[in-house]
Amino acid sequence: MILKQKLAAQLPAWRERVKKLVKESGNVKVGEVNIGQVYGGMRDVRGLVTDISYVDPNEGIRFRGFTIPELIEKLPKPPGAEMPYSGGLYHLFLAGEIPTAEEALDVEEEWKKRGEVPDYIYKMLQAMPADTHPMTLFSMAILGLQRESLFAQRYHEGMKKDEYWDPMLEDSLNLTAKAPAIAAYIYSLKYQDGKIMPGDPKLDWGGNFAHMMRVENKGYQDLSRLYFLLHSDHESGNVSAHTTHLVASALSDIYYASSAGMDGLAGPLHGLANQECLGWLLEVMKKFNGLPSREQLSQFAWDTLNSGQVIPGYGHAVLRKTDPRFTAQMEFGLKHFPDEPVFKLAALVYDVVPEVLRQLGKVKDPWPNVDAISGSLQYYYGVREFDFYTVMFGVSRLLGVTANVVWGRALGQPIERPKSLTTAMLEDAAAKAAAA
Numbered sequence: 001m002i003l004k005q006k007l008a009a010q011l012p013a014w015r016e017r018v019k020k021l022v023k024e025s026g027n028v029k030v031g032e033v034n035i036g037q038v039y040g041g042m043r044d045v046r047g048l049v050t051d052i053s054y055v056d057p058n059e060g061i062r063f064r065g066f067t068i069p070e071l072i073e074k075l076p077k078p079p080g081a082e083m084p085y086s087g088g089l090y091h092l093f094l095a096g097e098i099p100t101a102e103e104a105l106d107v108e109e110e111w112k113k114r115g116e117v118p119d120y121i122y123k124m125l126q127a128m129p130a131d132t133h134p135m136t137l138f139s140m141a142i143l144g145l146q147r148e149s150l151f152a153q154r155y156h157e158g159m160k161k162d163e164y165w166d167p168m169l170e171d172s173l174n175l176t177a178k179a180p181a182i183a184a185y186i187y188s189l190k191y192q193d194g195k196i197m198p199g200d201p202k203l204d205w206g207g208n209f210a211h212m213m214r215v216e217n218k219g220y221q222d223l224s225r226l227y228f229l230l231h232s233d234h235e236s237g238n239v240s241a242h243t244t245h246l247v248a249s250a251l252s253d254i255y256y257a258s259s260a261g262m263d264g265l266a267g268p269l270h271g272l273a274n275q276e277c278l279g280w281l282l283e284v285m286k287k288f289n290g291l292p293s294r295e296q297l298s299q300f301a302w303d304t305l306n307s308g309q310v311i312p313g314y315g316h317a318v319l320r321k322t323d324p325r326f327t328a329q330m331e332f333g334l335k336h337f338p339d340e341p342v343f344k345l346a347a348l349v350y351d352v353v354p355e356v357l358r359q360l361g362k363v364k365d366p367w368p369n370v371d372a373i374s375g376s377l378q379y380y381y382g383v384r385e386f387d388f389y390t391v392m393f394g395v396s397r398l399l400g401v402t403a404n405v406v407w408g409r410a411l412g413q414p415i416e417r418p419k420s421l422t423t424a425m426l427e428d429a430a431a432k433a434a435a436a
């Protein structure tokens with residue numbers, strides 16, 4: 001496979017680079033940690049490394065140095081499509097460079113070969129109670145595949161540390177290949193007739209997801225490709241990426257690690273915000289029997305805040321400007337269905353809610369994040385069961401977390417184990433600082 005050869009060719013130089021950095025400059029400080037950060041969710045503590053993406057607080061995400069508009073322009077696209085192959089994005093994540101069409105198709109073809117979901121996974125999902133959350137089913141399906149892990153098998157047989165990345169990449173390709181079919185089946189099981197929709201071998205990974213969801217529409221194929229690009233990676237400190245990295249650092253395989261990552265994604269302050277968000281928009285529509293005025297919407301937002309809830313889809317731990325992932329989706333909606341009422345409401349919320357959050361005084365980022373609008377685009381294409389939305393986020397996020405874990409293994413990253421302190425120790429440190 002081209003991707004594997006490209007990765008293997010880079011590794012010796014990368015390993016040397018990291019070894020030299022740590023050996024010669026291991027004592028150089030890159031930041032300090034204060035008591036506020038220890039008790040405050042480690043915000044802005046510089047303790048992780050990834051070369052796959054970087055989130056600038058004012059600019060937003062860059063994947064391997066490229067902004068979202070640059071990627072949409074430069075990555076190869078299926079014939080006639082507006083949005084790029086996800087296989088090309090995965091190549092970029094892993095090999096570090098924009099692929100040719102041939103290289104993007106190399107990944108797409110691998111995914112096709114590896115995409116069949118074993119029957120026991122379907123049976124396991126069918127056995128669950130009907131009210132099980134789709135994210136629980138998704139995480140279970142990933143964990144259920146663990147018995148297939150080549151990494152686990154080869155580790156037990158004995159392999160050199162330098163080789164770890166290879167079965168990790170194999171596992172990652174096998175898992176990401178199956179993820180769209182698993183997600184579409186969960187949708188069928190929960191909201192359709194429970195039948196397995198076979199994939200279309202003529203379609204790419206993103207387009208095939210749309211097909212397996214039974215939304216036979218070129219617009220939805222492109223939305224799926226865009227969605228999978230936008231949600232894939234957001235550097236390594238977010239809950240899903242960090243959890244996956246942490247679990248994998250114990251040399252747990254990709255199935256254990258990314259299933260745990262998906263459990264973090266299922267939290268309402270993280271990926272589940274996209275389902276909360278559409279729920280909130282629909283509540284507004286219901287209360288005002290359609291689009292509200294600006295004043296009505298502002299009052300509704302205040303009512304939400306006064307009842308102790310957050311405005312889902314707004315705010316971010318790192319970003320301090322409108323999330324470019326929001327902007328890309330907004331542009332897609334404006335181009336394809338500017339007059340759709342729920343989309344129009346999402347746009348109106350963007351006009352009204354930042355000012356409300358600013359007035360609240362404590363929110364560091366009053367701007368929308370990726371989740372503020374994604375549901376309204378799905379809604380337009382008829383995918384309206386919003387507790388499914390985080391599963392699509394999960395399919396996409398697997399691209400980022402698996403690529404990171406492969407690189408983590410390739411560079412020999414060790415088991416992660418930060419140090420804890422007691423509150424009394426922190427009080428002691430505070431008293432000493434005050435006395436000095």
Ligand code: CMX
Nearest residue numbers: 269270271273310311312313314315316317362363364365
């Ligand atoms: N609505 C109401 N209050 C908000 C808020 C929002 N959208 N965003 C932040 N705040 C509040 C926080 O709850 C916090 O209040 P307390 O001091 O009373 O606890 C205060 O403002 C300061 O928070 P912050 O430093 O600005 O934000 P954090 O880094 O702590 O949290 C996030 C970031 C995303 C969890 C938060 O903005 C939030 O809860 N947003 C709504 C949920 C959401 O959209 N999550 C999705 C994020 C993207 C993703 O991961 O998918």
